[in-house]
Amino acid sequence: MSSDAALDPEAGVEEDQTRAADPQDGAYVSRRRWPRVLGALLTIALIATGGVLYAEGRQLRDTPATANLALTDAEATTRVTGDVSSALSKVFSYGPGTTATTQAAAKEVLAGKALQQYAALFGQVERQSADQELTLTTEVVRSGVTRLTDDSAHLLVFLDQVHERRGHTPTTASAQLTVVAELRDGRWWIVEIGST
Template sequence: MKQSTATATIAPDPGPVPDPGPEGTPARRRWTRPVAAVLAVALLGVGGTLFVQGRQLRDTPATSNHALTDSAATTQVAGDVSSALGKVFSYSPQATAATKESAKQLLAGRALQQYAALFGQVEKQAADQKLTLTSQAVRAGVTRLTGGSAHLLVFLDQVYEREGKAATTAAAQLSVTAELRDGHWRIVDITSR
């Protein structure tokens, strides 16, 4: 019988192998923290930019205009302004004092100043010519409504009557600015268009 001789090659013992730990090799550890910091800064920058852009999309003039979204407030301002214009632009020779008093309650700011300056002439004409003016808002559109301020476009029909003459009808178009004061809309600016 033959005996086989096997020789085994034994490798030298390299010694203890260091445990790489959870972060891997020491070279990998050197790069992990700076890369993580750069990624965190980049994510914060992108997040901030997206937040600002999203905010700009939400805060456009159209989204802050409640005339487009709040039908109850739009109806209230249109009704209050239409009623006020009908009262302050309607008078008779015997009732100019009542019209003037209505203007003090329904107008404010620049609109009241403009009205006071012109109404002295109107009072004289109404008495001299026995002129009666009846105004009625036929259409009021709220173009902008934000919080306590509103801008409207109002169309009025006005009927002029002089004693002994046929009545004359005219139309007027006004740009009106109103402010909410004590739960009621007051006209603060009127511009004829």
């Protein structure tokens, strides 16, 4: 390039325009664009994959099994099992002189349908206990929580009951109950009792 061309600004412009028209420069520009396009596509693919994995993870966390605290919260399961077992032992144990105490205990641990069923049944039991001098001792031998949420529990309970009548040999019988309990004011109340 001559010294005149170096001083002439228009001469440089012509040279740049000639360079832009060079076919090899077009290949260079497309080669520079390709990594950007590939990076954008990979970013979109990663975001889409992340969204799908997040949605599937939510579905796994929201299954009925994970909502059942009996499978995940050992402390709450132990507490409800203990409370219900203790309550059943109290309300199903009585003797000729202790029916009033048993009835009072029932009002402290039973509610709703369970309390109504118990009141209807206990009237008959009270009479039999006095007439026959019947004593019933109930012990929970095994109980398990089948379903537990923050405020309700379903349990399967196995009981051993010893019946004693004056002048007779005590007899032992086993029973199996389904129990529904509700957490109210920090205490577990038995609201439904069924036999299986």
